[in-house]
Amino acid sequence: MLADKLRKSVLQSAIQGKLTEQLATDDKVEDLLQAIEEEKELLIKEKKIKKQKPLPEITEDEIPFAIPENWKWVRLGEIGIWEAGTTPSRSKSEYYINGKIPWVKTGDLTDSILKSVTENITQLALEETSLKIKPVGSVLIAMYGATIGKVSILGIEATTNQACCACVTYKNIYNKYIFYYLISQRDNLKKMGAGGAQPNISREKIIKTIMPLPPLAEQKRIVEKLDNVLANIDELKASEEKLSILQKNFPDKLKKSILQSAIQGKLTEQLATDDKVEDLLQAIKEEKERLIKEKKIKKQKPLPEITEEEIPFEIPKNWRWVRLGALSSVITDGTHKTPNYVNKGIPFISVQNISSGKYKDTKLKYITEDEHKKLICRCKPEKGDILFCRIGTLGHPYIVDLDFEFSIFVSLGLIKLINKDINVYLKAYMDSPSFEWQINKVKVGGGTHTFKLNLKDIVNFLIPLPPLAEQKRIVEKLDKLLADIEELKI
Structure with a gap:
């Protein structure tokens, strides 16, 4: 459909810096990255996160396209804390019965703000497993199976299963910019996970994925523009789907109308x-x-x-x-x-x-x-x-x-x-x-x-x-008209 092609084109333009104006008044992206490093060191010092292994340097061969001068290529692991969840033992019913803590599975992800889930767990499950509650605003991405690349932003505090990776972004990183970037990369993410009976992209693959990072003000302008443009594209898609249904049903409705007229x-x-x-x-x-x-x-x-x-x-x-x-x-x-x-x-x-x-x-x-x-x-x-x-x-x-x-x-x-x-x-x-x-x-x-x-x-x-x-005349007329209708079917 045209809407789907247009959506991909608009998202690609956005992450290449072609959708919005670059402003000289924006802070330097280097300052943003320096602030992230300082925030990271503080979190390590306060023992809120563990010190991570350094991510590999980005090589020229990895860079797929040019970006504005005041942007920088970074790896996703540099802009947030990425963690997958787990599935509490199903044999322990006390982990699930009357549970009130939202537990996100990949099927819950809808490329939008996530405000409800299909299953909950109990406080006991949270205490006895490695699960952690992710804050509102966390960016979620599906890592396994047919849902690879599906994303959402948490609109509620929640935990996740092992197939769902959650990112809590550092300061000066706009979570919705990451959200849109992940959507733009869905096809690439699926390719990364291809090849197995149960394809997966793993947390390690995600944090090593490169991303073009603009200054915070530019991130916000991109998101604002995308919110507006993609809403219009959604309307176009809805219209296309209605038209497609009409086109699909029209031949059969026309056939019935002609048959009724004939008899x-x-x-x-x-x-x-x-x-x-x-x-x-x-x-x-x-x-x-x-x-x-x-x-x-x-x-x-x-x-x-x-x-x-x-x-x-x-x-x-x-x-x-x-x-x-x-x-x-x-x-x-x-x-x-x-x-x-x-x-x-x-x-x-x-x-x-x-x-x-x-x-x-x-x-x-x-x-x-x-x-x-x-x-x-x-x-x-x-x-x-x-x-x-x-x-x-x-x-x-x-x-x-x-x-x-x-x-x-x-x-x-x-x-x-x-x-x-x-x-x-x-x-x-x-x-x-x-x-x-x-x-x-x-x-x-x-x-x-x-x-x-x-x-x-x-x-x-x-x-x-x-x-x-008269029967023969009707049949001859129908043979011609119904043959023409068959050619209308798509």
């Missing part, structure tokens, strides 16, 4: 030359009666009349509302018993194989031919039939286009249409918000139970049925 007859022209839809329905009725007479399908229970209250929207004059059961010879589902799977055999298809609207053999399972023969006595999917998800992700129709036999699990429903020429239009309807609305009215489950559709409800679903010629 309401608003996408194509109604032609007087089309056959009457009653003729299509009569032909379906006669074919169903023939199949019943020849005992190829069972006689169905009469479907309830469609009432005015059920009709969700108006349709063109030459369309009719019908129930799905009136268009189908069979609406059923797959086997309710989990079969014995084999390495090779007849494909056994479930939701994951067709939920995209196309067949995918991902994680495909197989059953024996003998078991398949038992299952097809009840449910035999064939080319042109419609499969749909009836457990879990509901709806998601797929028109069977496979040249091999297969069986299906109970998670899939099967619709065998009397006239298979209807199937492509019906699939488009089943993809529409109107069909989804009917699903949501009758689906059962929720909470800890998986949603499912009962077959008796699906039979009664309403379908807005146009003449066949």
Whole structure:
């Protein structure tokens, strides 16, 4: 995102002295460093800190860029006292139960002022371990794992775990300048910690890291400028994220809108030359009666009349509302018993194989031919039939286009249409918000139970049925429009 690139650029400009004006009235940075040395000697004398080993001299090869004349390169160990914490034994519950002392873990760090933590320890843990309370204003940095380089400034007194290093800065070092500098170096810090199963940057690596140090007044000007500029960049990032969500969701919303328009007859022209839809329905009725007479399908229970209250929207004059059961010879589902799977055999298809609207053999399972023969006595999917998800992700129709036999699990429903020429239009309807609305009215489950559709409800679903010629025009229009929408996806 542009905001992220801009943030990195602004932080880099700041630590190179390019974001603010250098003023001749600023104190010399050498005086600042001398004051630090004097403060350090006093703390050692008072036994508040131990004398440290001298840090290595900074070489020319280490310096990555030029800085203003009145700045100096220093190591982070020169500007503050860096200490990591520890994790009190988890086996001693008295270290944690009813604890009131904030204990910072790396997951608590948020690149901002830290005012709350997810866990506390007790006074006993503080007394019996090496933990120390860090004062408000301490700069924290994560040293281990995926959070390497995450930082915060303590807004409360707190202790830290061993993966979190805390810096108490010396006088004349502005903690927020260190905070911003560490953020600017996050990528470099991650590289320093790379290479292990559990990457870490260690306290030793941190204190040896070099930093460009301006005079205190310049540190404050840099921070003030960054506070202002980065706040604006945060607003830009929020806007970018909203735009990204809109761009991501727009194609799907547009697709649903177009599908809804299509099944309401608003996408194509109604032609007087089309056959009457009653003729299509009569032909379906006669074919169903023939199949019943020849005992190829069972006689169905009469479907309830469609009432005015059920009709969700108006349709063109030459369309009719019908129930799905009136268009189908069979609406059923797959086997309710989990079969014995084999390495090779007849494909056994479930939701994951067709939920995209196309067949995918991902994680495909197989059953024996003998078991398949038992299952097809009840449910035999064939080319042109419609499969749909009836457990879990509901709806998601797929028109069977496979040249091999297969069986299906109970998670899939099967619709065998009397006239298979209807199937492509019906699939488009089943993809529409109107069909989804009917699903949501009758689906059962929720909470800890998986949603499912009962077959008796699906039979009664309403379908807005146009003449066949109009169905073909709708499908042709949708094919073109939906292909264009796919190209919009990012």
